[in-house]
Amino acid sequence: MSMGSDMYRQQILDHYRNPRNHGELDDPTFSHEGFNPSCGDELEFDVELADDGETVENVAFHGDGCAISQASASLLSQELPGMTLDEIDDLDRDDVLDLLGVEVTPMRIKCAVLAEKVVQDGADIYRGEKELEATSTEDDE
Amino acid sequence: MGTQEQSPLDVEALRADFPILEREVADGVPLVYFDNAATTQTPTRVVDAITEYYYEYNSNVHRGIHQLSQEASIAYEEAHDRIAEFVGASGEREEIVFTKNTTEAFNLVAYAWGLNELGEGDTVVLTEMEHHASLVTWQQIAKKTGATVEYVPITEDGTLDMNAAGDLIDDDTAMVSVVHASNVLGTVNPVSELADMAHEQDALIFVDGAQAVPNRPVDVEAIDADFYAFSGHKMAGPTGIGALYGKRHLLEAMDPYLYGGEMIKKVTYDDATWNDLPWKFEAGTPSISEGIAFAEAADYVDDVGLERINAHEEYVTAYAYDELSKLDGVEIYGPPKDERGGLVAFNVEGIHAHDLSSILNDYGVAVRAGDHCTQPLHDTLGVPASIRASFYLYNTREEVDTLIEGVEGAIDIFH
Numbered sequence: 001m002s003m004g005s006d007m008y009r010q011q012i013l014d015h016y017r018n019p020r021n022h023g024e025l026d027d028p029t030f031s032h033e034g035f036n037p038s039c040g041d042e043l044e045f046d047v048e049l050a051d052d053g054e055t056v057e058n059v060a061f062h063g064d065g066c067a068i069s070q071a072s073a074s075l076l077s078q079e080l081p082g083m084t085l086d087e088i089d090d091l092d093r094d095d096v097l098d099l100l101g102v103e104v105t106p107m108r109i110k111c112a113v114l115a116e117k118v119v120q121d122g123a124d125i126y127r128g129e130k131e132l133e134a135t136s137t138e139d140d141e
Numbered sequence: 142m143g144t145q146e147q148s149p150l151d152v153e154a155l156r157a158d159f160p161i162l163e164r165e166v167a168d169g170v171p172l173v174y175f176d177n178a179a180t181t182q183t184p185t186r187v188v189d190a191i192t193e194y195y196y197e198y199n200s201n202v203h204r205g206i207h208q209l210s211q212e213a214s215i216a217y218e219e220a221h222d223r224i225a226e227f228v229g230a231s232g233e234r235e236e237i238v239f240t241k242n243t244t245e246a247f248n249l250v251a252y253a254w255g256l257n258e259l260g261e262g263d264t265v266v267l268t269e270m271e272h273h274a275s276l277v278t279w280q281q282i283a284k285k286t287g288a289t290v291e292y293v294p295i296t297e298d299g300t301l302d303m304n305a306a307g308d309l310i311d312d313d314t315a316m317v318s319v320v321h322a323s324n325v326l327g328t329v330n331p332v333s334e335l336a337d338m339a340h341e342q343d344a345l346i347f348v349d350g351a352q353a354v355p356n357r358p359v360d361v362e363a364i365d366a367d368f369y370a371f372s373g374h375k376m377a378g379p380t381g382i383g384a385l386y387g388k389r390h391l392l393e394a395m396d397p398y399l400y401g402g403e404m405i406k407k408v409t410y411d412d413a414t415w416n417d418l419p420w421k422f423e424a425g426t427p428s429i430s431e432g433i434a435f436a437e438a439a440d441y442v443d444d445v446g447l448e449r450i451n452a453h454e455e456y457v458t459a460y461a462y463d464e465l466s467k468l469d470g471v472e473i474y475g476p477p478k479d480e481r482g483g484l485v486a487f488n489v490e491g492i493h494a495h496d497l498s499s500i501l502n503d504y505g506v507a508v509r510a511g512d513h514c515t516q517p518l519h520d521t522l523g524v525p526a527s528i529r530a531s532f533y534l535y536n537t538r539e540e541v542d543t544l545i546e547g548v549e550g551a552i553d554i555f556h
Contacts, residue, residue, distance in 0.1 A: 003168065004499035008554045039495050040512060040525035064525060066493035067555075108499060 007068060007102045011075075016067040021077035025060045032122025034135030036114050041065030043073050043118050047080070047126075056080045056088070066111050068104065073115035075099040085123045091116055110137040148456045149449040156535045158184040158441075170505035173540045178324050178352060178484050178531035179509055180374045183438075187378060190437040194430040202429055203403055203420070217429050220436035221419060224384050227439040228350075228369065229360035235418040236392065238385040239432050243351040244274040246370035246385035247318075249422060250347060251282040253395040255316070261287035263315040266344075268293040268301055268330070269521055270323045273514040275349050279318055288315065295521065299326040299475035306338060314344040321353035322482040325513050325529065326475030327458070329353070329482055336365040345391070351375055355442065356483055356533070357451045361386050373431065377533075378438030382431035385422075392418050399424035442534075450534045454483030457532045461485050461541045468548060474522055484531035486513070489548060492555045494526040500554065501528075504547035506540075 028046035035042055043063035050057040059080045061073050076099060080088070096116045097104060104112045117135050124130035156162050159182045166172050174182060194216070200209035202217045221234035230236040240246045259265070265279045269292045283290045293306040310317055317339040322329045332348050339346040347368040353359055355376035361369045368391070372383040387395075397404055397415055401424035406414045415421045442450060462478035462485055465471050470490030475481055489497055498510035509529040512519045519525060530544055 004502045005550070005554065007499060008496070013555065038511060040519075042525075066495040068496070105499060105502075108495065111495065 004105055007104060007108070009102050011101060012067055012071040015071035015074035019061075019070060019074040019077075021060050021074065023060045023062060025058055028060075030122050030126040032118055032125060032135065034114055034118035034121065034137070036065065036069065036110050036137045038138065039066060039069070039111060041069040041111055041114055043069065043114055045073075045077075045115070045119050045122055047119070047122060049085075054084045054086075056083050056085075061115070065114075066108075068100070068108050068111040069114050072096055072100055072112050076115045076119065080119065085127065088119055088123050091120065113137065146456075148453045150445065150453045150534060152453070152535060152537055155445065158186070159535055160185065162535060166505050166507075167503050170503075173504070173506045173543050175530040175532065175536065175540070175544065176507045176509050177533040177536075178375070178513075178529060180380065181355065181377050181533050182535070183379065184377055184441055186441060187434050187437045190434040191379065191430045194433055199430075201426055213429060216433045217427070220432045223436035223439055225386070227443070228354065228371075228384075228386055229362050230386050231362060232389045236386055236389050238387065238392070238419040238422040239427055239435070240370070240383045240385050241381055241428070242372045242374075242383040243272075243349060243370045244278075246368075246383055247275050247278040247347070247349070249385055249398045250368050250387070250395075251278045253398040253422070254345075254391070255279070255282040255288075256286060257396065259283065259286035259288040259315055262313060263288040264309070264311075264313045265290050265316045265318060266293060266306070266309050266314050266339075267291070267318050268320060269295045270299075270301075270326055270328065270515065270518050271318070271320055272324055272349060272351070273516070274351070275318050275320070275347070276515075276517065279316070292517075293319075295326070295328075295518075298477065299323075299328050300480075301328070301330055303331070303334070306335065310335075310338045310342055310344065312342050314339065314342050316345050316347060318347040318349070320349040320351075321359075322350075322357075323475065324352045324484070324531075325486045325515050325518055325527070327481030327484045327486070328476055329480070332366065333364045336367075340365065352482060352484075355450075356447070356454050358447045367391055373435040373438060376438055377441050378435045379431045381428045382435045384435070389418065392422070397421055397424065401425045403427070445534055451483075453534055454532050455479075457536050457538060457541060458483045458485060460538045461530060461532070461544065464541060464545045465548070468545070468552070470552070471548070474527060483533070484529055486527045486529040488524055488527050489552060489555075492551055494528045496555070497528055497548070497551050500551040501544070501547040504543055504550065506530075506544050506547050508544070 025046035029049040033044035045061045048058040121135045198212040200213040202214040225237045336346045345367040348366045350371040354371040369386040374380040404424040459478045473487045494510040
C-alpha cells in the first residue's frame, strides 16, 4: 500500500507553491471550470486555440484546492500547448498520474484527475459535443 | 465545566470493549481513531445484541403470533422505552419514533409537520452552524411552502449571537431548529434558553442532538424541546437507526410521513386509519436488530457514565487544543477549550485539509477532512475545508501526541 506522505515529492510541492501558467487569458477561445464537491477543489482553465481552431496555443488556469489538484493542473498546463483537441480527448487518467510521477492513494484520485476532466469537458462543450455548466468529479467516478 | 486534571475513566479497560481499536493501519501503525463525530466505534456487547437477535429470535415484529415474533416485538418495542428513558421522555415509546438517522428525523418533521403548518409569512429560524441535515431540509421545505428561513449568526468565538436570536425569533416564527452541539465548532448551544425564546412566540423548537446525546446527559423535558433527534451510530450503536423525540400531542396531531404496512390500524380499498404512536411513523419492516442494539448502546454509555464520558472528552480535548495551539500556523475554529464539546476543527496554514489528512493517515490517525456537511458554515469561516479531530470515551492523550507528531510531519514536508 502506498503511503500518503509519498505523494508529496519535491515536484508536486514545487508546482503547488509555484504553479505554471497560473492566471487568466485576455482572450480565451473557451473557458471551463470544475469542482471536486467532496473536497472543495476548484479549477478554471482558459484555452486559446491557434487559427486552425484545433491546436492549443495558450493556456492558463486558476483555482483553489489541495496540492494534488493544483499541482496536476500546473503539470497538465505545461503539456497542453501544441496538442490538438482530439489529442486532449484521448488523454486518460494514467496520463495525468504519469505526469504527477507519484502513486496517488485511492481516495485522492479525484483530486488528481480534476484538471484533465475540466479541459476535456471544456473542449467538448466548445465543439458542441456536450452541454454542461461545470465539471464535477462526482458525476462519473 | 472546566478542563479536567485527569480522566475519570479507566480508558485502558474500556478500550478492551472495542476490538477494532487493536487493529493497525497504513503499513502497521496502530489505529488512532479521531473521527468519532462522524461515527463512533462499536463495543462487543452492542455487536452481540445484533448477533443474538439474528441467531436466536430473528423474526418480523408486531405481526406474528408465534414465539419468535413475540420475542422480537417485545425487544423492539422495549427498545423505544429504553431510548425514551435515556433522554428523559416521560411519554415512553409513544414519544420516541425510530428513524434511520438524525437526517430522517428532520425530514419526518419537515414533511409531516412543516408541509402542513408552514406558509407565507412564517419564518423558520436556524443557526449558521446547522448541519446540512437540518439546513437543507428546512431550506427546501420553506421553498415548497413559501416560508422564509433565517439564520442566527455566530460571533467571533463561534458561539451564537443571542441578541440576534432574540431579534430573529419573533411572532412570525413557526419553528426554531438549532443544533445542540456543533459538529465543527464544538460549541454547545443554550438550547433551553432558545426553547424559552421560541415558546414565548408560540413557535416550536427542534433540537439536533446528534453530537450531544453521545457524550453528556440530555433531558429533553428539562430543555423543553418539542422535537429532539439523534443517531445510534454516534453513541456506540449501529448505523441505520436513530430516534426522533416529539411531544406526544404534537406527534398525535401530525400526519404520517411514510405510508405502508405496520403504520395502519384499518384499511379498506378506499381509506385507511393510522396506528398508535410511535408505529404510525414507522412504516414497513423497521431496522429491528439495530433498534434493539441502539438500546444496548444506551445501556453501555449509561454504564460508563455520561457525566464521566463528558469529563473525559474535556480532558482529551483540552490537551489537543493546547498542543495544537503551540504549533505555528495552526488555526482552531470555535470557542475556547473549556467551553466546547469533544472535538477540534482546525487548519494549518499552507496545507490543504486533504493533504494533511493523507499524511496523518501514515501515522494511523483517522480524522475528517472536508466541510463536515456544513458548507455554509465553512463559507462563513472563509475556508473551503478543515481537519476535524473528534474524541470519544476510548481516546487518550497519548493518541493526541501521535496527531501532533503527524501535523508536525506535514509541516516539515510542506514548509
